[in-house]
Amino acid sequence: MLTLREKIMLALLEKKECSRKELAGFWRVAPSQVSRIIKKMIKDGNVEKNRRYVIGSGRFNDFYSLTAEGIFNAKEFKEKVGNTKIRVKDKGNLMEKRINEINMNILDVVCSVSNNVFDPEKIRKKFVVSENIPKFRYFFGRxxxxxxxxxxxxxxxxxxxxxxxxxxxxxxxxxxxxxxxxxxxxxxxxxxxxxxxxxxxxxxxxxxxxxxxxxxxxxxxxxxxxxxxxxxxxxxxxxxxxxxxxxxxxxxxxxxxxxxxxxxxxxxxxxxxxxxxxxxxxxxxxxxxxxxxxxxxxxxIYGLDENSGKKLLEHRKIDDGSIDDILKNLKGHPLFLELASGNAKGEIDRYLSEEIFSKLGENEKNAIGLASIFRYPFHFNVFSESGIDYSVVEGLVEKSLLKPDFFVHDLIGNFVYPRLTKEQKTKYHGMAGSYYESNEDWIECVHHLTIANPDRAAEIAAEKGEQLIRNGHIDDFLSMLNKLDGYGQQNELLLIKGDIFDIKGEWDKAMECYNQALKVAEGRKREELIAKCCLKIGNIQEKRSEWDTALENFTRCLDASKKTADFGGMADAHYGIGYVCRKTDQLNKALDNYSKSLEYYKKVDDLSGIGKTYIAMGSTMMYKGEYGNSIKLFHKALDMFESLGNKYETVRVYNNIGAVYGRSRDIDNAIKYYEKQIKLAEGIGYVELLAYGLSNLSLSYGEKGDADRATIYIEKALPMVKKLGDKYVIANTYANLGCILYLKKDWKGSIKSFNESVRIGKEIKSLDSLSMTYLDFAKMYKSKGDNINAKKQFENALKCYEKLGNKEKIKEIKNELLELEKGLRKCQ
Missing domain, CATH: 3.40.50.300 (P-loop containing nucleotide triphosphate hydrolases)
Structure with missing residues (x-):
């Protein structure tokens, strides 16, 4: 039907960019055929070639896209193809249609035409279609x-x-x-x-x-x-x-x-x-x-046109004499046309009451009342357990009062539910609560029991709260918890509400809940709850960089946990204290607390806790410049998370190991672990660590002198880290870009990038970030031959590393400064 050149033009318009292999596979031709056509299309100005490094493949590849002229020509050609008539199979018959009249992608149609005949069913079998597309019995007009x-x-x-x-x-x-x-x-x-x-x-x-x-x-x-x-x-x-x-x-x-x-x-x-x-x-x-x-x-969209409305009513075998009146009064509203049985006058509520519900039997009314309290489709067993026969339900589906999945249309439900008595609502919600409890659908169970049996709802909410939050039930669950105020499990429910506000970033509200829970726990002298409340309060203060108050609460959590011999609580408290010490540059104190945390996590056999503590200790060692010890600790964490099958923490450890090797100038090993990180992060959708890996890998290739690969990775990383919004990583990525640009001797661009990294580093008060940026900034100025500015940045880096206690870097920078002093004296 089309030449290969025309097919390639359409494919590039649709896909934007393809490799030679992709184009050959798409049209089932040899790659050599594609190459010949592409060369001609490049020559006549319709296609351009871009050479890019393919992550994970270890090599560069050529990719092709349309030029501005090519896009114009391709769109013009696509319109021409769309107006082409072909024969289309439809229920065994052949019908002539233009390609753009077929409800399918033009490329898929063109690919599948054989002898000017297109069979839609053959192509539909190749696609995935959601199973929950609503069913409909008939369709008219539109x-x-x-x-x-x-x-x-x-x-x-x-x-x-x-x-x-x-x-x-x-x-x-x-x-x-x-x-x-x-x-x-x-x-x-x-x-x-x-x-x-x-x-x-x-x-x-x-x-x-x-x-x-x-x-x-x-x-x-x-x-x-x-x-x-x-x-x-x-x-x-x-x-x-x-x-x-x-x-x-x-x-x-x-x-x-x-x-x-x-x-x-x-x-x-x-x-x-x-x-x-x-x-x-x-x-x-x-x-x-x-x-x-x-x-x-x-x-x-509005009501059906008169002709379509008539067809719908005729299909339902409505008496001809009534049709005009029904259409006039219901204005083509499809749902009411489905419900209509005779003259339809008055407003919708009146119509529903007088023309529909007044004509239903008691069992039918009970069935619709029961269905109206459900938020989602449900199993017929709910009806049968309440004594409602299948024939009753089937009749309601036939009348369009229930959908085939027994769900009630919003408009019907909004009419029925407010008219239920309090006793009916309690009974029906109780039945729904039992139904969902037996199916372990806890969010729906709590929703219904909040109305029918609030004390039982509070018990389930307290027991399953963490699970519901993990499953993403935030606003809905919070609304239910607010309705359970005054019922049982108040301490536990306050902590759960606090956790929800924490996730939503509403830290003031979270603190209010945690402090309320703490007050109740103190009044009851429940040390295990006091410990839990203090830990959660400390975690919020830690996020706000309120280090002094965070330390007070972690310490109080530790004291309360000791009173009840709660080793898990003691482990969490020491971990929190260690984190505060690390962030306030008290690295030896941080290591002491992490060691105690590790001891207690081991006592309660908390493998995840052990693994995260190994990571924290390894990071602290890295900041101190003790790279050998740092790598040993990271490998312990790696063994732990690989044995647990925790791919997300495994990716994090790969990143940390790569960082240690990078700081100790073992670039080949750094690249090895960053590439492992990127491959696994991409596979499991861990975008944050994918971005970090790309950024760090760019720096590693820059240090090897491979500016092309470094540029490829940094160009992928920077938009991703900006989108993620982690300022620490954004600062480091700008520093990496500065290094790559000075490798290319783009001094102006390099200085701009380093200054942006310094600005962000100061904003977030990160000595770790600033120390690395100042050091690389200094090396850039040294490479440029600007010894005065190089000295200034080396001195900035030295101040940071002295605060961090990194002896190796202190020694390295002092040697750099001595060398610069000699150079400056010679110039004088």
């Missing part, structure tokens, strides 16, 4: 809306927001399009309790099915979920997928921030589109995105 969605897929826009009132058919429209789309389809429905963790976990599960496991590994780890890290993973792994987010009006807080970040990810992709459905679309974009950038489109 031709204009379907065409508008098709236009969106062909456009440069990235997100389409479809809004409309409740029951107007947004979900059905989306489900219809999704079920017929020829490509990977992800579907996720929001509700008012949805957390970012839950949404991202579902997306990670989906991407795993299409061979991209990074996000799934990341979200199922113990790491705190960060939008910046999720965005970096999606930028790399989310390709060739149509995403549907349903009921987006429920999205709030961090989910809306995720949407904002997602828009910036989509700006860099041509093969990912997002369709958002909701009564309203969250304001994560502004009018410039719609009017100027055109990366967001908006669409509002």
């Amino acid at each position: 031709e204009n809306e379907i065409n508008e969605i098709k236009d969106f897929l062909r456009s440069e826009s990235k997100i389409l927001g479809i809004k409309g009132v409740a029951g107007i058919g947004k979900t059905t429209l989306g489900a219809k399009f999704a079920s017929e789309h020829g490509g990977n389809v992800f579907w996720y429905k929001f509700d008012e309790w949805t957390t970012l963790h839950d949404a991202v976990r579902n997306l990670g599960n989906f991407l795993k099915k299409i061979g991209k496991n990074t996000l799934n590994s990341y979200v199922n780890s113990d790491k705190e979920l960060r939008i910046s890290e999720v965005s970096i993973i999606l930028e790399k792994d989310m390709n060739n997928v149509l995403v549907f987010f349903d009921d987006c009006h429920h999205a709030k807080g961090e989910v809306v921030l995720f949407f904002k970040s997602l828009l910036s990810v989509l700006d860099k992709k041509n093969d990912v589109k997002v369709i958002m459905l909701g009564r309203s679309i969250p304001l994560f974009y502004d009018r410039r995105d719609v009017v100027l950038k055109k990366n967001v489109k908006e669409m509002e």
Whole structure:
């Protein structure tokens, strides 16, 4: 159908950049054929070549992309191809259609056409489609809306927001399009309790099915979920997928921030589109995105047109004489057209009451009442255990009062639930609580029991609280905890609330909860709770760099833990004290406390505690310049975490070992461990340590004199670390960039980068960061031949290393200063 040149042009327009091997595999031709065509396309100005180092491969590779002229020509050609007519198989028949009328990616269609015939079913089997796309029994009309969605897929826009009132058919429209789309389809429905963790976990599960496991590994780890890290993973792994987010009006807080970040990810992709459905679309974009950038489109849907409404009512065998009145009164509202059984007059609530619910039997009303209290679809067993027969439920599904998964439409639920008696609500929520308790769905269990049996809800919340927080149930769980004030387990629940506020970064509120819990614990003289409260308060103060008060609370935690012989509490307290000492440059005291912490972690067989203490001790030794001892401790930690299968801590240890080798100038070993770090971090989605590894590896290659590789890594690292926002790492990455630029003799750029590193280092008061930056800054000036500024920076570095007690670096810098003094005297 197309020449190889035309195929390559379309592929590069879609994918933006490809290697020769990727293009050959895509079109199933020999790489040599691609090479011949590419050379001609470069010569005529349509394609350009970029040579880049491929991380993990150990070599450089050529990548090809369209020039500005090539993009213009490719778009023009794509439009021409889209207007080409082919024969399409449809339920055994052949129909003639233009390619752009087919609800599939143009590349996929072109790849699959044989003898001018295209069979959509063959290509659909190759794709992954979410299993939870809503089912619908029939579909009428909406031709204009379907065409508008098709236009969106062909456009440069990235997100389409479809809004409309409740029951107007947004979900059905989306489900219809999704079920017929020829490509990977992800579907996720929001509700008012949805957390970012839950949404991202579902997306990670989906991407795993299409061979991209990074996000799934990341979200199922113990790491705190960060939008910046999720965005970096999606930028790399989310390709060739149509995403549907349903009921987006429920999205709030961090989910809306995720949407904002997602828009910036989509700006860099041509093969990912997002369709958002909701009564309203969250304001994560502004009018410039719609009017100027055109990366967001908006669409509002209304009732069915008269002809489609008639077809729906005729399909339901409604009496012809009633149809016109029904259409006039219900204004084409699809849900009410499905419910209508005769004349429909009055407002919606009145209509529901008089025309629908007044005609239901007692068992049917009980079934809808029971279903209305559920937030999610559930199993039929809930009905059967309450004595409701399957035929009753089936009849309600047939009447569209229940969905096929027994869930109630929002509009119906909002009508039914407020009309339940207090006794009914208590009974139904109690049944739901028991159902979810038996299924170990603790968040739903607590939700329902908060209404039916608050004391039992408090018990479960106290017992399962940490697990629920780990699973990302933050705002929803907090709302439930607030309703449990005054019931049992108050001390435990206050600590859990404090932990939630800590995660949200609301440290004042967290401290308020911890202090309340401490006051109760003191009144009851419960030393084990006093220890726990003081530890949590100390951790918050530590994050605020309030070292004196943090030390007081860690010390009090230690004293309380000693009274109850709680070795785990004593271990945590010594670890906290050690951390404070390390941050306040009392390195010997830090090591003393870490040693005691290690002793107690061993007594309680806390392997993770042992491993993290080895890391802390190794880092302290590294700051002191005792590199041999540091490496031994890091290897002990490495053995510990590898035996536990903890890949996240393993990555962290690789980074630390690489850093020690780097500081001791064993560059080959530093590179070895940084490359291990990058490979594992990329595989498990640990974006933070991936960025650190890239930054450190750039410096290592710079020290070997390989400026090209160093530049490749630093250019990848800097945007990532800026996005992550860790100022310590940003400072070090700017210092690394300064080193690479002075290797290239770009003195101006190097000075600018070192000054930025120093500025950030001073801002965060990090002697460790400043000491390394000043030392490399000095070496840059020395290399430039500016001995006066070199001396100044060596002296700055010396002051830092003297405070840190790093004897090896002190000796190195004093030798450098002696050498400079000799040079300066000769000049005089």
